[in-house]
Amino acid sequence: MSDVDVCVVGAGFAGLTAALRLKRSGHSVALLEARDRVGGRTFTVSGPDGLWIDRGGAWIGPGQDAILRLMREFDVPSYKQYVDGRAIMVTGGKQYRYKGTIPLTMSPWVVANMGAVFAELGHMSKSIPLEAPWTAKNADKWDRITLADWLDRHTLSEQARTLLEAAIAGCHTSAGSEVSMLFALYQMASGGGPGFLLGVENGAEDARPVGGMGAISGPMTTELGDAVHLNRPVRRIVQDDDGVTVHANGITIRARRVVVAVPIAIAGQILYEPMLPVDRSFLHQRMPSGAVIKTNLVYRTPFWRDDGLSGQSFAPGSPATLTIDASTDRPQPGVLCVIDEGPMARRLTKLGPADRRRAVLASVAERLGEKVRTPVDYVEQNWTVERYSGGGMMSHAPTGVLTEFGPALREPCGRVHWAGTESSAVMCGWVDGAVRSGERAAAEVVAQLV
Numbered sequence: 001m002s003d004v005d006v007c008v009v010g011a012g013f014a015g016l017t018a019a020l021r022l023k024r025s026g027h028s029v030a031l032l033e034a035r036d037r038v039g040g041r042t043f044t045v046s047g048p049d050g051l052w053i054d055r056g057g058a059w060i061g062p063g064q065d066a067i068l069r070l071m072r073e074f075d076v077p078s079y080k081q082y083v084d085g086r087a088i089m090v091t092g093g094k095q096y097r098y099k100g101t102i103p104l105t106m107s108p109w110v111v112a113n114m115g116a117v118f119a120e121l122g123h124m125s126k127s128i129p130l131e132a133p134w135t136a137k138n139a140d141k142w143d144r145i146t147l148a149d150w151l152d153r154h155t156l157s158e159q160a161r162t163l164l165e166a167a168i169a170g171c172h173t174s175a176g177s178e179v180s181m182l183f184a185l186y187q188m189a190s191g192g193g194p195g196f197l198l199g200v201e202n203g204a205e206d207a208r209p210v211g212g213m214g215a216i217s218g219p220m221t222t223e224l225g226d227a228v229h230l231n232r233p234v235r236r237i238v239q240d241d242d243g244v245t246v247h248a249n250g251i252t253i254r255a256r257r258v259v260v261a262v263p264i265a266i267a268g269q270i271l272y273e274p275m276l277p278v279d280r281s282f283l284h285q286r287m288p289s290g291a292v293i294k295t296n297l298v299y300r301t302p303f304w305r306d307d308g309l310s311g312q313s314f315a316p317g318s319p320a321t322l323t324i325d326a327s328t329d330r331p332q333p334g335v336l337c338v339i340d341e342g343p344m345a346r347r348l349t350k351l352g353p354a355d356r357r358r359a360v361l362a363s364v365a366e367r368l369g370e371k372v373r374t375p376v377d378y379v380e381q382n383w384t385v386e387r388y389s390g391g392g393m394m395s396h397a398p399t400g401v402l403t404e405f406g407p408a409l410r411e412p413c414g415r416v417h418w419a420g421t422e423s424s425a426v427m428c429g430w431v432d433g434a435v436r437s438g439e440r441a442a443a444e445v446v447a448q449l450v
Ligand SMILES: Cc1cc2nc3c(=O)[nH]c(=O)nc-3n(C[C@H](O)[C@H](O)[C@H](O)COP(=O)(O)OP(=O)(O)OC[C@H]3O[C@@H](n4cnc5c(N)ncnc54)[C@H](O)[C@@H]3O)c2cc1C
Pocket: 009, 010, 011, 012, 013, 014, 015, 032, 033, 034, 035, 038, 039, 040, 041, 042, 055, 056, 057, 058, 059, 060, 232, 233, 234, 235, 261, 262, 263, 266, 270, 292, 293, 294, 383, 388, 389, 391, 392, 393, 394, 419, 420, 421, 422, 429, 430, 431, 432, 434
């Protein structure tokens, strides 16, 4: 049994930030992490040759001021995403090579339809109050339907519908039929609109920290020192009049307050005594995560650049749905990131590793050529089956959840405070949102401790 002011559960960016801010404000902290590493849904691995690879969250974009501030605190520079050359889109049985947002050589009907829907989404997302999306004028209407329902009604071309559903629902790593339209709009709005969500340059994949996300979480962990306890999955949190007792494997912490910074999808796996208020308890039962596999293919050089390609490609329904250049700030080696989301990620999960690898490489080779088939390294991270993530990239709200249970997202339950990217009004779902949530939870706790 160890006594501290605050116990933080989960050492992803939310928990690390909360713990760091609390420690710097003079409070004693214990940070309990289930895994044998920090970082949570970010996971940077480095090889002996100095190559670093982000197996989870990686990119940053404009407006993500909280993570940018943290990078400045720890002197972590950023570098721009490689965007030169043409992107590839496979749709309607054809492969398009293009510059810009979408291939303008697709049928004018599809292009016009996509443009109109995109503009409408921008307009709708502007009407969402970020701190309380459930109070939006049309909240009830939009929370009754799924993203897929809305697209069914507003896309006139089947091709536009498929592309838009894969792009938007892909961000929640689910099928559009699983996600509430209100939630989709809220998440879009929390990043500044559809342009940020779906864009690369000046969007969510604008830049990367040099050294990967681990270059930030590493020094945070060092500064926290022996406050960090790895391999300590928290099983039970017991509140009483004087404090809170946090029971983890092999350690018990007595604290005045606790910050729980685990994904909402698995927050209900902890036993809370007394039981949490009904809305928070039900929220835990109602916000699942999606499925996502991130695979980094390593090549001696980024050969696609020599072929005039950016490395960015999008082929909904294929075993390599999205690709993007994920090379470091050095000219070589070349790293190509493949993202599979939602139903496709689940389908691939059911294959053996060799079949999955074959399917992914064959699919990318159709776009970038035969050199794809012989990577020098193949680094796969299947977040879908990660016990302490519960899936990825984020927990989402199906229909009816945000309007009924949204207010419980951040509301403390006695001595239990909540952090995690899903609880952030701004940049919800991104690393930046996780940092913001950690800062907000730390401030909440500090206000209670004075
Ligand atoms: C494949 C993928 C790609 C992504 N790409 C990007 C990107 O490019 N840019 C971006 O900004 N975001 C991206 N994201 C999202 C981003 O990674 C997350 O939003 C962010 O890392 C969430 O941080 P968090 O601290 O809220 O949660 P997490 O990182 O999930 O941290 C929660 C922590 O709690 C721990 N934990 C769980 N249960 C317990 C327990 N019972 N006891 C103790 N500890 C527990 C976990 O092990 C984990 O360390 C991506 C995510 C994935 C999966």
